[in-house]
């Protein structure tokens with residue numbers, strides 16, 4: 001079975017007004033979207049439920065984070081059980097902004113991944129190296145370490161609910177996109193790692209998407225790489241060009 005192309009829009013802490021949100025959604029709701037692409041948008045949590053109710057049915061909605069407990073005294077957190085109850089199918093975990101700005105360790109990300117999957121959420125699991133790590137040849141080691149923490153807590157059957165987003169930190173929000181060769185090399189390394197650390201079937205079936213300064217201008221070439229199964233898009237997901245990225249594999 002070929003892996004279904006996957007495009008996620010990570011709105012981060014944007015937009016700042018409901019008017020802007022409505023204009024992004026009206027572009028998506030009226031666009032001609034490739035029906036073979038799985039499309040997920042991840043707005044700030046306060047927009048999850050209204051967006052789920054107003055976007056066209058082909059678009060799924062994702063949280064940008066969650067905690068690992070079902071309920072309790074955890075001020076400011078959202079639980080996997082609450083997301084499931086609200087009809088939200090996906091959550092992004094381990095984004096580099098959470099790892100860096102909010103000091104999330106790989107073990108913490110793994111714990112949250114396990115809890116989210118147990119609650120029946122699907123997880124967009126982000127990994128990626130910093131510029132100094134790339135420049136000192138540590139990309140594969142760093143990414144494998146981030147993944148190993150997750151491998152350690154998941155069962156083989158859990159992987160059906162995981163999409164891995166390879167997002168080099170130096171490419172996020174910088175306008176410096178990885179070349180298609182750099183992306184392909186990192187994605188193949190991840191697939192090879194999954195094959196050894198989990199199983200060949202999981203390696204073959206898991207979508208590995210690229211994130212970091214993806215735009216309408218660079219998405220087509222990246223999408224031709226055999227191990228690039230889609231994108232996680234930040235800045236460009238707030239613009240009409242997100243439609244072109246969703247349709248990257250068309251023509």
Ligand code: PGA
Pocket residue numbers: 010167171172173174175211212213214232233234235236
């Ligand atoms: P960017 O962000 O597309 O703005 O670089 C990607 C991401 O953080 O997921």
